[in-house]
Amino acid sequence: MGCSSSLPANNAGGVGTINNENSASDPKNLRVKLVLLGDSGVGKSCIVLRFVRGQFDPTSKVTVGASFLSQTLALEDSTTVKFEIWDTAGQERYAALAPLYYRGAGAAIVVYDITSPESFNKAQYWVKELQKHGSPDMIMALVGNKADLHDNRSVSSQDAQDYAERNNMFFIETSAKTADNINQLFEEIAKRLPRPTLS
Amino acid sequence: MESPTSPASRLDFYDFIGRMRRPAAADLFHSIRRSIRLSLRPHLLLALAPCPEWPCGSNSDLRFNYCSFLVSLSQGEPNAEEDGGRVQTFFAEMETAIRDHPLWARATNQEIDHALEGLEKYIMTKLFDKTFASSAEDVRTDIEISEKIGLLQHFVRPHHLDIPKILHNEAAWLLAVKELQKINSFKSPREKLICIMSCCQVINNLLLNVSMSNDRTLSGADDFLPILIYITIKANPPQLHSNLKFIQLFRRETKLISEVEYYLTNLISAKMFIVNVNGRSLSMEESVFQAHMESARFGNHISVSGTSTSSQGLGTSTTGLNQESGDTEGLRFPFMDSETESLTPAEVKQLHELYRQVVTRYTLLSKALRKLSVDEDQLLNSVDD
Numbered sequence: 001m002g003c004s005s006s007l008p009a010n011n012a013g014g015v016g017t018i019n020n021e022n023s024a025s026d027p028k029n030l031r032v033k034l035v036l037l038g039d040s041g042v043g044k045s046c047i048v049l050r051f052v053r054g055q056f057d058p059t060s061k062v063t064v065g066a067s068f069l070s071q072t073l074a075l076e077d078s079t080t081v082k083f084e085i086w087d088t089a090g091q092e093r094y095a096a097l098a099p100l101y102y103r104g105a106g107a108a109i110v111v112y113d114i115t116s117p118e119s120f121n122k123a124q125y126w127v128k129e130l131q132k133h134g135s136p137d138m139i140m141a142l143v144g145n146k147a148d149l150h151d152n153r154s155v156s157s158q159d160a161q162d163y164a165e166r167n168n169m170f171f172i173e174t175s176a177k178t179a180d181n182i183n184q185l186f187e188e189i190a191k192r193l194p195r196p197t198l199s
Numbered sequence: 200m201e202s203p204t205s206p207a208s209r210l211d212f213y214d215f216i217g218r219m220r221r222p223a224a225a226d227l228f229h230s231i232r233r234s235i236r237l238s239l240r241p242h243l244l245l246a247l248a249p250c251p252e253w254p255c256g257s258n259s260d261l262r263f264n265y266c267s268f269l270v271s272l273s274q275g276e277p278n279a280e281e282d283g284g285r286v287q288t289f290f291a292e293m294e295t296a297i298r299d300h301p302l303w304a305r306a307t308n309q310e311i312d313h314a315l316e317g318l319e320k321y322i323m324t325k326l327f328d329k330t331f332a333s334s335a336e337d338v339r340t341d342i343e344i345s346e347k348i349g350l351l352q353h354f355v356r357p358h359h360l361d362i363p364k365i366l367h368n369e370a371a372w373l374l375a376v377k378e379l380q381k382i383n384s385f386k387s388p389r390e391k392l393i394c395i396m397s398c399c400q401v402i403n404n405l406l407l408n409v410s411m412s413n414d415r416t417l418s419g420a421d422d423f424l425p426i427l428i429y430i431t432i433k434a435n436p437p438q439l440h441s442n443l444k445f446i447q448l449f450r451r452e453t454k455l456i457s458e459v460e461y462y463l464t465n466l467i468s469a470k471m472f473i474v475n476v477n478g479r480s481l482s483m484e485e486s487v488f489q490a491h492m493e494s495a496r497f498g499n500h501i502s503v504s505g506t507s508t509s510s511q512g513l514g515t516s517t518t519g520l521n522q523e524s525g526d527t528e529g530l531r532f533p534f535m536d537s538e539t540e541s542l543t544p545a546e547v548k549q550l551h552e553l554y555r556q557v558v559t560r561y562t563l564l565s566k567a568l569r570k571l572s573v574d575e576d577q578l579l580n581s582v583d584d
Contacts, residue, residue, distance in 0.1 A: 036419075040361070045419025065403035066417040067424075068461040084457050086464075087420035091361050093480045094424060097468040 027196045031082045034189070035102040037126040038111030039119040040090035043145040046176035047111065048085050051186055053179075073190050081190040083107075090122075098126075099133055107139040107189050112160075114144040114173065115152040120160070127167055139192045140169040143185060148175040214314065218302045279337070282330055283448030286322070290451050293318055315451065320387040323449055327386045330449060332441035341438040348435040348473060353495035355432055359481040360425040365413060368405055372426075375401040376434040383437045388450035391442055392459065398434075399462040402426050420465075428469045443467055486556075490563040497564060498571070 036044045045066040052071040072082045088094070088101045102108060108130055112123040123142065130140060142164040144155060157173060164171035170188060174181040218224055294315055297303050303311055323330070332338050357367055378398040385391050402423060410417040436442070443466060447455070455463070472480065478488035534542075534550055542550065568575050 040421040045421070046416055048419070049417060065399075065406060065423060066419040067403075067465075068458050070457070084461075086461055087423075089420045089424040091421065091425075093361070093482070094468075094472070096475065097424075097471055100464050100468045100471065 028078070029080050029082070030190075030193060030195070031084065032106040032193055033084050033086060033104060034107040034109065035086045035088060035105040036109050036111065037088055037098065037102070037123075037130075038090055038109075038143075039113070039116070039122040042090065042111045042113040042116070042119050043176050044090065044109075044111050045087055047109070047143070047145060047174060047182060047185070048087065050176045050179050050182045051083075051085075071186075073186055075187070075190055079195075081193065083186065083190075098129065102130060102134050102138075104135065105138060106135070106193060107141070108134065109141045109143055109185070109189075110169075111143045111145050112155065113146045114155050114157075115146055115149050117154050120144075120155045124163065127169065131167070137194060139189055140167070141185060141189055142167075142169045142171045144171070144173040145176060147173040147180060148177050214310075214317075221302065223302055224300070279330060279333055279444065279448055282326075286326070286330075286449055287452050289322075290315065290319065294453075316389060319389060319449075319451055323388055324386045331386075331445050332438055337441050337444065340440045344439055344470065344474060345435055345437070347476075348432055348439075349499060350492050350495040351432050351473065351476065352435065353498055354491040355429070355481065357425075357429055359483070360429055361421075362425045362429060363422065365415070366405065366409055366418070366422060366426065368409075371401060371405040372430060372433065375405075375426075375430045379430060379434040379436045382442050388446045389454070392446050392450060392463065395446075395466050396459065396462055398430065399423075399427065399465065402430065424465060424468065427465055428472050431466065431469045431473065439470055443470060486559055489556075490559045493560050494563045494567045498567060 036048065038044050048069050049066055052069050067087045068085065070082060070084045072080050074080050086101050086105070088098050110123045110126045110130070112119040127140065127142070130138065134140075142160060144157070144160055160173075161171050170192070172181050172185050172188065174185055176182065294311070297311055297314060303314070306314075332341060375398045378394055378401055381397075382391050382394040385394065405426075406418045406422060409415060431439070443463070446463060447467075478485035481488060483491075534546070534553070537546075565575060568578065
């Protein structure tokens with residue numbers, strides 16, 4: 001639909017090898033659970049597919065799907081951040097299930113579609129939810145997607161920016177279609193993540 | 200000789216047992232024994248006790264250690280959460296003990312992991328009866344969920360859950376259903392989890408195929424979760440609640456992360472959706488939803504009462520109906536024996552509400568009967584007999 005996607009080339013390996021990774025907390029190699037929230041159809045999974053495009057995590061042996069994806073980002077300070085991205089179903093009927101997904105998440109991306117005021121309202125609902133029930137030190141990003149459709153814009157950047165500032169989030173407009181700002185979004189989250197103190 | 204050469208594809212618990220039988224393992228076993236005694240509750244130890252194949256071998260020192268924790272046994276009430284914590288502590292201590300031990304000094308991470316997988320399977324298979332669906336409440340919840348799914352199966356259709364037409368694929372769905380239904384064929388948390396992962400993989404493959412053959416963006420959770428819920432309803436997997444709880448409590452914590460945790464969470468949320476399902480969550484009026492549930496109960500009743508063949512089964516099925524209604528009529532229809540004059544305004548209101556329900560229910564039941572090709576009047580006559 002909205003975004004042209006490249007499909008993963010590598011296939012799912014044996015299910016028998018269930019995740020063989022080292023979970024030791026290493027200050028140079030962070031691992032963070034990131035949850036995606038937003039109305040259905042705003043392009044949540046497009047954003048992630050664009051982010052991991054062509055570089056599906058080879059350590060992910062279990063399944064290939066767009067609902068769960070992981071991607072490692074190398075930062076300039078020579079740390080790496082491995083994002084484990086949890087997508088959620090955006091339809092209203094599934095809203096009550098979201099807490100199961102954002103529990104324990106270190107970061108959240110709340111997505112709306114800049115051509116849809118309803119999706120912006122829904123995004124504000126999710127922000128409130130996260131403030132009430134999410135972990136207090138969660139990094140939150142407000143993302144206006146489909147920025148390439150600016151002719152049909154109905155949510156002003158300024159309004160969204162103001163809202164984000166009032167709620168201690170950072171705000172960015174992206175286009176999963178043209179890949180605009182997609183990497184910037186994840187880099188910004190990575191930079192803001194709390195670093196474990198060396199002891 | 201010390202470096203194990205077990206095939207990577209196999210979870211070689213026998214390698215682990217083999218090592219444990221060597222005299223060199225005595226000190227390790229000693230520390231394990233201590234941690235087992237400290238961490239496991241007595242009733243779990245009791246379950247572990249009659250295991251002659253416990254890796255003591257003929258080593259008298261180990262045999263002594265093994266016997267000494269049998270001495271500490273006594274009965275205890277099952278408490279799954281507490282047991283889960285203790286078993287997890289035990290697994291963690293075992294991991295440390297194995298990693299630190301000279302016998303595993305040159306073993307790769309994978310080999311150590313295989314030993315631990317073997318240990319988990321061994322321990323949890325032995326403890327299964329004490330830890331799986333161990334409380335009356337769990338048993339009740341399993342039955343409730345299964346009965347509810349049995350009713351939902353009658354009328355929930357893909358569109359109620361927002362599954363787009365393009366993803367309708369009975370063959371793939373059936374495959375996913377079968378994977379999920381395998382869950383009770385296994386006793387170890389890992390193997391149960393694999394059934395869930397396989398089911399999710401079938402769904403993901405479907406999403407992938409559809410996206411490739413239709414040049415459509417690969418679907419995310421907006422499509423995945425609805426399909427998983429639909430599959431769960433179709434599959435009605437046995438003891439869903441207990442299986443999920445068992446995996447959450449007893450799968451090694453270090454393995455319940457990342458992708459595996461994500462897909463497990465999806466099934467947990469499918470269960471939650473089903474437990475809390477109402478009219479609104481299926482985009483229908485609550486009264487319509489209730490009527491559907493009621494007519495599904497009726498439908499189940501007919502089939503439960505023993506219609507082996509639908510063409511000639513009417514007689515037998517109504518026998519069951521008769522008995523049922525005879526027993527509970529007074530409870531279900533409180534105004535049947537009331538005098539009209541003696542009804543209070545509140546009761547009239549209640550009666551009116553009941554009337555509405557009865558009409559809705561009757562309308563739907565008639566419809567259901569027509570669907571079953573049952574002639575309503577004939578059915579009524581046969582009940583009167």
